[in-house]
Amino acid sequence: MIIGVPKEIKNNENRVAITPAGVEALVAAGHKVVIENNAGLGSGITNEEYIKAGAEILPTAADVFAAADMIMKVKEPLPPEYPLFKEGQILFTYLHLAPEPELTRALMEKKVVAIAYETIQLPNGSLPLLTPMSEVAGRMAVQIGARFLEKPQGGRGMLLGGVPGVPPAEVVIIGGGVVGTNAAKMAMGMGAHVTILDKSADRLRYLDDIFFGKITTMMSNSYNIAEAVKKADLLIGAVLIPGARAPKLVTEEMVKTMKPGSVIVDVAIDQGGCVETIDRVTTHQDPIYVKHGVVHYAVANMPGAVPRTSTFALTNVTLPYALAIANKGWERAVREDRALALGVNVLDGKVTCKAVADSLGLPYTPLEEILG
């Protein structure tokens, strides 16, 4: 199989979908890897390192898309990339289709085999290709929150940990999964007081155990969310219903009760965001806006800013699946691995992920119906 890796084009997206180690493994398995010129530079990986590992460098993204049977990317394709899709081409990347009707339509029209990293799900419910980036984003959410709480950045001028004699900041995290747990770890480490809300009582029990009762846990319902949001200096959105548009749990009325200069970091923005006043996706270049006196941060590719950590963490987990798809062909790979099958979002012009279909109001076709 020919595997193609274009350079990422999202704002300040410095990750790349393959490392030289990945190239070496695919080439050793008998495949060819083509990579766009300088695709790895943002992550500190040179063309020469890729060539040494056995890849061929092509001048443009168009050349890579034209040559490849499978495209590996990091972020969802952007409009300039849509015309490059080929019928039957495998696209293996984060897709986040629930808030992306146009991309979904383009994948359907071109009959792309679209396999999303974020909906590959193991029998225990975990999302192995999302987890490392959620670890990164959860940790970043706190350092970003700390930065924007500083007065010169537009915040209320508060140190997360306070100092002796002055209370610490209140950090409220909605969703206690991977992002939420990693954010809590960082916030606690910086001395903040942390409250986590989740809709799973078992998850709250687990969090209470691992943090030795040093964080406050609350059941997620609109009453408790309203109470917690009101007192938050830093609010972190970290909910997920795999594949689906994020539920708007924090209403505009709740945001209006927040203190001027408090900060919202909605990590769930890649699935549409869980805060009603987050009405746009922001970028690393222009990361915040202020609404009702509250600083809003809604960058959908947070790990793109720390590519030396993120590229390696991501490719550690994507490579085994890429190898399976390349070695067996997508159809056999998907038939033999239920977790991978759950990653298939669009196939043969149809939406095969129920949560995506429901979020976009499109018909859902079970994968099995197409595979026969």
Ligand SMILES: NC(=O)C1=CN([C@@H]2O[C@H](COP(=O)(O)OP(=O)(O)OC[C@H]3O[C@@H](n4cnc5c(N)ncnc54)[C@H](O)[C@@H]3O)[C@@H](O)[C@H]2O)C=CC1
């Ligand atoms: N903006 C960015 O750059 C990045 C965004 N993300 C996103 O962060 C979000 C969270 O990801 P993970 O932590 O990995 O997911 P996860 O599946 O580990 O955790 C989600 C948690 O949300 C909880 N939840 C669901 N509905 C809820 C509700 N109504 N109230 C409270 N809790 C609720 C679940 O019980 C679960 O514990 C996802 O949308 C993910 O794609 C992840 C990495 C980077």
Ligand SMILES: CC(=O)C(=O)O
């Ligand atoms: C998961 C995701 O949206 C990211 O890593 O950019």
